[in-house]
């Protein structure tokens with residue numbers, strides 16, 4: 001056994017020039033050196049690579065790094081060789097000859113680290129190579145890809161445990177990810193076959209980031225973004241858009257406004273993309289407008305702002321992308337611009353999701369269900385009036401409670417139902433407090449800052465919700481009337497019809513169907529359409545109503561519907577009253 005602390009510190013200094021480990025790193029390095037499996041869950045920028053690179057320099061045999069990010073392997077390997085750690089990669093960008101050369105060099109013991117994509121593990125050539133060389137450590141990067149419950153499931157990750165079993169002697173296995181909730185963590189442990197792993201989950205809060213949430217009244221969010229970028233011309237920023245088309249249009253608009261901006265998306269030629277990336281990293285282009293293809297592994301520490309033009313599909317995706325701001329520890333601003341049509345678009349995308357052939361129809365439905373839950377939590381973030389830092393850290397710290405409260409599309413659900421569904425899946429996972437794993441959790445907010453609880457007194461001072469005031473409006477009567485109308489309509493109409501009936505619309509279609517004869521017809525004619533819609537959305541979020549999936553969503557009752565019929569039913573919504581943040585001077 002190696003004396004972990006001294007040698008690891010010496011290696012950290014020698015190769016990377018750092019004097020001390022960051023939070024969570026030392027424990028993981030030590031555990032690896034003590035021949036244990038590990039799982040490190042750390043946010044982007046926390047320094048996961050060091051956790052396996054340092055041990056790799058101290059172990060006698062080879063370290064294999066499994067990573068899905070083929071496009072980054074060359075950079076990673078170059079960086080390692082630059083600091084004196086001999087490393088190489090084998091992937092499909094090389095010819096068969098080149099691959100052969102790397103493998104024979106590796107057989108000779110020329111490298112400490114070898115990077116491969118998970119697909120490589122299934123090839124005969126690579127498997128036979130692994131029979132011949134002593135492998136001390138297998139690192140699985142982006143380990144959440146093994147789970148169908150996360151957002152980036154890759155079926156090739158399911159082959160990793162077979163690969164490990166095929167090795168002459170089982171090496172230690174170190175899995176890392178930036179995005180793993182409890183459920184995904186269980187999957188990682190079970191599906192990679194980690195043995196009594198040391199599990200380290202470092203604090204997910206990024207106190208230097210300002211979280212800013214803006215509901216945009218109009219569909220065109222570009223003028224706000226352009227004004228912001230103009231105000232922050234000396235800073236580096238990323239604007240994430242949902243589609244390639246939006247990316248290019250906004251980049252052009254920014255350029256027309258006199259700013260240096262570039263687009264980046266998967267449809268561009270590789271050299272164009274590389275140029276855009278390089279210009280951004282070298283500070284020649286301050287703003288990149290990108291799809292989510294941009295950023296995985298880009299090591300640019302001085303990004304000062306990340307703006308999301310649309311609501312992403314999950315909190316995981318949002319946190320990872322927004323988290324690219326302020327990696328140097330200096331202040332960063334993460335702004336999410338959203339509106340109700342983003343929610344509609346996301347739901348539609350989810351329903352038209354391509355079917356993965358490897359999955360049975362039941363599995364496919366389960367994945368879709370899980371994605372709806374992820375989307376539900378994202379919608380919850382957009383709608384919450386609570387501290388945004390706290391929302392995030394609770395989400396990632398989840399003991400199941402938060403996710404159980406948020407159902408598909410943000411509707412609260414019967415937690416019994418959800419837990420039952422999950423425990424089937426989790427039954428074969430070996431992670432649990434009783435099974436001897438050491439879970440080190442350091443949730444900064446949970447431990448230190450969340451002293452006030454849910455009563456509005458809590459303030460992080462670093463998010464737009466905590467800096468704004470919300471007006472509380474009693475909408476009990478409106479909510480009860482909406483429920484009555486859902487009943488009148490037999491839970492078989494969409495929200496458009498529902499609102500039209502409630503407001504006593506004279507539309508011919510409504511009258512010819514006799515909907516004007518319903519008891520609730522015109523019952524909310526004195527309320528604005530926006531108010532009725534707001535209450536309806538909020539009721540869906542809180543579980544009083546449910547909105548079905550599909551092209552024509554139908555409004556029905558949710559699990560809490562019965563409460564609205566109680567005589568003492570009281571219901572409030574919060575509306576933004578004063579927004580104190582002043583990020584843009586003239587937007």
Ligand code: ADP
Nearest residue numbers: 018020021022042043044045046047048049050
């Ligand atoms: P992650 O993979 O978790 O996103 P990286 O491994 O890319 O993070 O590390 C992010 C940055 O932090 C890198 O620039 C890295 O060199 C730096 N870093 C990592 N560990 C330390 C440390 N112990 N001290 C100082 N800087 C560190």
